[in-house]
Amino acid sequence: MLEKKRVNTGALLSLFGAVAALALVILLENTIGPTGQLFTVLKKGAVYALVAVSMNLLNGFTGLFSLGQAGFMLLGAYTYAILTVPVAAKDTVYYLYGGSAVKFSLPDLFAGIFGDGMLSLTLGVLVAIVLGGLVAAFFAWLIGLPVLRLKSDYLAIATLGFAEIIRAVFQWQALGPITNGANMITQIPTFSSFNIKTESGTIYLSSAFPMLIMILCLAVIVMLINSSYGRAFKAIREDEIAAEAMGINLPHHKMLSFCISSFFAGVGGALFAMYASNAQAMVYTSTMTYEILLIVVIGGIGSISGSVIATFLYVACSEWWLRGLDSGSFLGIQSDLFRNGFRMVVFSVVIMIVVLFFRRGIMGDREITDLFKKRPRKAAKEAVK
Amino acid sequence: MLKIDELKVSYGGIEAVKGITFEVPERKIVTLIGANGAGKSTTLRTIAGLVKPAHGCIHLQGEDITSLSPDRIVSKGLTLVPEGRRVFPDLTVLENLKIGAYLRTDSLEDDLNWVYDLFPRLKERSWQAAGTLSGGEQQMLAVGRALMSRPKIIMMDEPSLGLAPIVVKGIFDIIQEINRQGVTVLLIEQNANMALKIADVGYVLETGRISLTGSGRELLANEAVKKAYLGS
Secondary structure, X not given: OHHHHHHHHHHXXXXXXXXXXXXXXXXXXXXXXXXXXXXXXXXXXXXXXXXXXXXHHHHHHOOOOOOOHHHXXXXXXXXXXXXXXXXXXXHHHOHHHXXXXXXXXXXXXXXXXXXXXXXXXXXXXXHHHHHHHHHHHHHHHHHHHHHOOOOHHHHHHHHHHXXXXXXXXXXXXXXXXXXXXXXXXXXXXXXXXXXXXXXXXXXXXXXXXXXXXXXXHHHHHHHHHHOHHHHHHXXXXXXXXXXXXXXXXXXXXXXXXXXXXHHHHHHHHHHHHHHHOOEOHHHOOXXXXXXXXXXXXXXOOOOHHHHHHHHHHHHHHHHHHOHHHHOOEEOOEEOOOOXXXXXXXXXXXXXXXXXXXXXXXXXXXXXXXXXXXXXXXXXXXXXXX | OEXXXXXXXXXXXXXXXXXXXXXXXXXXXXXXXXXXXXOHHHHHHHHOOOOOOOXXXXXEOOEEOOOOOHHHHHHOOEEEEOOOOOOOOOXXXXXXXXXXXXXXXXXXXXXXXXXXXXXXXXXXXXXXXXXXXXXXXXXXXXXXHHHOOOOOEEEEEOOOOOOOXXXXXXXXXXXXXXXXXXXXXXXXXXXXXXXXXXXOEEEEEEOOEEEEEEEHHHHHHOHHHHHHHHOO
């Protein structure tokens, strides 16, 4: 009884926060205009936050240390891109291979049913994003069969290897008619495609779209973690033998967590393709996985809100606030030290400081909604009554 | 209720359990005693499905459960309290208990109350992380967690391990109480004195074989047992 009430306050608070954030983003974008670093940060932040949380689900909640995130993002990104290049643009995009082997495009298919317009575009894009996630989850299942028997470092190495292999495969000439080889797939619908043009001007939704998808996905993940499945994942993280003795089927639950995590990484990859307005295999390197890992560690392993907060901080720093570190002047200070790559030096120092002094990250394994809950001691006293 | 037939278990070629046969009658407390390395834990882990036997079979209420996975075995009503307590340290007491009932889909309310009645201390600490409990409380939690699966048989692997004598006594009182309420108990212990005192049936395990059988009282009075395990 008491617990139900606690969960509901947390859920209500989160819902309220999400709606408020979304409204604020729409308001800001339509008042100060969609250009400017802030919106780059919001868009990229939304994408990265989703991927970071998906990684946290696996690494933080289930205790499986996997480094395959970029590989699953790549699968999502390519699935999305291949399915959404407009039929009319296929010959220009795939000109090296004499057109694409995939003769249809989802938005065009829907346009055939519902006519040209926002509805067909939205449906096509959403279906493509979900399919991106499903393809990533399917590959996760395939490689999970052998790989999930491994533990800790070995699992990390195997998944990292998978991500590298998949990147090479997608650049393979023989797959050119599908993946466009080493060239990028362009002309796909992007976030800006969701700006609605009216006679009196444009309603900008290009930042709200990724935010909305992120919020929906996070809501699903949070519900999963608070369900009995989430408890089983945590039990596996804490003590595999005890979890097994309590009747938790280890292979089944590890696979489930791995596939779900990869699904959302795939969705994140599709969103990243929209953000970058292209899909290109060489972007999804292990560096990207490490970036995500950095965010997860800074935010707190095992905290969803921590991952989200850390993502936006990290993306704001790298894309906006600390830009000057790479381009000669920072906070009015001119120095030869501030040249390309110096930002990464700063990040490396930050991660060292975090690992040395704030080992549990910004949030530890708590959530932001915990701050609004009754103090545990008080709650415990009431539970006894 | 539980029948073990000619059970042999090997770890990488070394036979830890060399063909043991014993039986756990319904509603009784049965104990396996023996020195370190006698194969007690291995036996329990094999019954629970965590280790696969090399030979022999295990029957629960007439049904062969030898090759079932641990989760199927738990759902058949046989739960293991693992050695060394193994509570989930970062989860709360309540979450630990709920994980114990993971395979159940019905309401947990009654069983939570049952466990809280058996262990009032757990109720006081239900929002506390299990890792912050004392050793005795963690053992209570481990037992409570296993009870949440509504087992017909609960198997306990050294519940007295590393606990103060007074706490051990409390745990053994609870074991008897659980048994009185209709749960069959299979207990393995190094603390042979305590275990035999509450056991209806005792088996002495020596290097993978059962060397003696008898009621708890008989074994307590047995000279060989006295000499080897009771230190007198």
